[in-house]
Amino acid sequence: MNYRIPRGTFDIMPPDSAKWNYVKDVFRRVANSFGYDEITTPIFEMAELFERSSGETSDVVQKEMYRFTDLRGRVFALRPEGTAPVVRAYVENHLDKTAAHNKFYYMGPMFRYDRPQAGRYRQFYQYGIEFIGSNNPYYDAEVIALEQMFLKELGLKDFRLEVNSVGCAKCSQEYDEALKEFFRPNLDKLCGDCQNRFDSNPRRILDCKVPSCGDLRHGAPSQLDYLDDDCKDHFEKTRLYLDQMDVDYVINPSIVRGLDYYTNTAFEFIVDSLGAQNTIAGGGRYNGLIEQVGGRATPAVGFAGGFERLILALESQGIIFPEGLAPDIYVVAMGESGENYAMNLLTSMREACIYVEYNPDKRSFRSQMKAADQSKARYALIIGEEEIKLDKPMLKNLNDGSQENLTINQIIDRVKHS
Structure with missing residues (x-):
C-alpha cells in the first residue's frame, strides 16, 4: 500500500529545513532581546477552551476546528491558535502570583480544517508573542515593534502595518447597532454565514472573504467613530508610542480580526505580493480573555504569525537564506x-x-x-x-x-x- 501525506499538510525536508531553522532562530533571538521567554503548550486542549475564547460564532469554532472524543467521552480539539492555550497555562499555573508582568513567546503547529492553498494549510506553523499584566498602551506598541524588528532582521521589505481599535465591550454595543442599521437593507444579499452573523456578531461581516459581501460593506460605519473616551485615549497613546519607536503604520478601520476575544488595539502586517493570503502576522489586545477562561481580570496583548507565509514572502523577494550546516x-x-x-x-x-x-x-x-x-x-x-x-x-x-x-x-x- 502506498501512503500519502494528508491533504493540507507538508513535509519540511532539507534544504528547506535549514530555512525554517534560521527563521525560528531569528525570532527566538529577537523575542529574547525584548525579554520574552519561551512557553510550550500541548497540541490539543479541551474543545470548550477554544469555543469560549474564540467565540461560538467564529469560523474557527463553527467550521475549522478538529474535534475528537477520547475513550472516556471527553471532547478535545487540536489547537487552532496559540493564545488560548497560553492563557490557560497562565491561569492553571497561577503565574499571576509569580510576577506582575509575564512575557511569553511560542512556536509550533496549529490545526484548522480549511481549504488548502498557497500559504494556507490544515496543519500550519505559528510563532507568537503574549504580554500579560498591564493595560498600558506602551505594551501594545512594544509587541508591534517586536514583530517589525523580526521582519527587518530577516531582510523583508515592502510590508505594511495596519492598525485599528475595535473598542471595548461597552462602546462596541453602539457600533454593533450601527452596523445592523447599515446592513439591514441588504440583509438578503449577504452570504448565508453573514446572515447568521447579523444578529450575533455583525462585525464579522466586515471580515467576510466572500466578494459580494465585500462589495456591500463599502461605506460601513467605522468603529473609530464609536470609541468611548477611554478607548480613544488608549488608541491615541498606542499610536504615539509607535511614532516614538519609529514604527510606520496606516490606520485601517475595517480590521476586526477573526477571533472574538480582541479588544482595543488590533493590527495586521501585510505583504501585498502574496495575493489573497497576504496577512503574515496579526494580533491585538485581549483584556477580557483571562477572566473568560477562569482567571482574574487581567489585561493582555499579543500577536501570532505564520511561518509558511513569511517564508513565501522572503522567497518572493529573493532573500538569501544561510546555507545548511556544513561539516567542520x-x-x-x-x-x-x-x-x-x-x-x-x-x-x-x-x-x-x-x-x-x-x-x-x-x-x-x-x-x-x-x-x-x-x-x-x-x-x-x-x-x-x-x-x-x-x-x-x-x-x-x-x-x-x-x-x-x-x-x-x-x-x-x-x-x-x-
Whole structure:
C-alpha cells in the first residue's frame, strides 16, 4: 500500500529545513532581546477552551476546528491558535502570583480544517508573542515593534502595518447597532454565514472573504467613530508610542480580526505580493480573555504569525537564506588501520562539539577527498600509515590548501578557534 501525506499538510525536508531553522532562530533571538521567554503548550486542549475564547460564532469554532472524543467521552480539539492555550497555562499555573508582568513567546503547529492553498494549510506553523499584566498602551506598541524588528532582521521589505481599535465591550454595543442599521437593507444579499452573523456578531461581516459581501460593506460605519473616551485615549497613546519607536503604520478601520476575544488595539502586517493570503502576522489586545477562561481580570496583548507565509514572502523577494550546516571536518581514512585509528578521533571531536563527517563506503583517497570538497567542509583530516606512526593526523585547510600534522588536542583547538 502506498501512503500519502494528508491533504493540507507538508513535509519540511532539507534544504528547506535549514530555512525554517534560521527563521525560528531569528525570532527566538529577537523575542529574547525584548525579554520574552519561551512557553510550550500541548497540541490539543479541551474543545470548550477554544469555543469560549474564540467565540461560538467564529469560523474557527463553527467550521475549522478538529474535534475528537477520547475513550472516556471527553471532547478535545487540536489547537487552532496559540493564545488560548497560553492563557490557560497562565491561569492553571497561577503565574499571576509569580510576577506582575509575564512575557511569553511560542512556536509550533496549529490545526484548522480549511481549504488548502498557497500559504494556507490544515496543519500550519505559528510563532507568537503574549504580554500579560498591564493595560498600558506602551505594551501594545512594544509587541508591534517586536514583530517589525523580526521582519527587518530577516531582510523583508515592502510590508505594511495596519492598525485599528475595535473598542471595548461597552462602546462596541453602539457600533454593533450601527452596523445592523447599515446592513439591514441588504440583509438578503449577504452570504448565508453573514446572515447568521447579523444578529450575533455583525462585525464579522466586515471580515467576510466572500466578494459580494465585500462589495456591500463599502461605506460601513467605522468603529473609530464609536470609541468611548477611554478607548480613544488608549488608541491615541498606542499610536504615539509607535511614532516614538519609529514604527510606520496606516490606520485601517475595517480590521476586526477573526477571533472574538480582541479588544482595543488590533493590527495586521501585510505583504501585498502574496495575493489573497497576504496577512503574515496579526494580533491585538485581549483584556477580557483571562477572566473568560477562569482567571482574574487581567489585561493582555499579543500577536501570532505564520511561518509558511513569511517564508513565501522572503522567497518572493529573493532573500538569501544561510546555507545548511556544513561539516567542520571531513575524515579521510586510508585502509583498515586508518579507519580503526579514526574511530576514537571521531568520538573525541564530536564530544568537543565539532561537526565531523566520515563515509566508510568510500575507500579510495581520491573519492574521499572529492566527497570532502562536495560536503563544503572547512578541513579534511587525513589519516594514512605515516600519520598513524606519528600519532598526528594531517589537518588540511580546504579553503587555502595549507596542511599540518597535529595531535588531536591541537586539531580540536585549531578548529574551534578558526
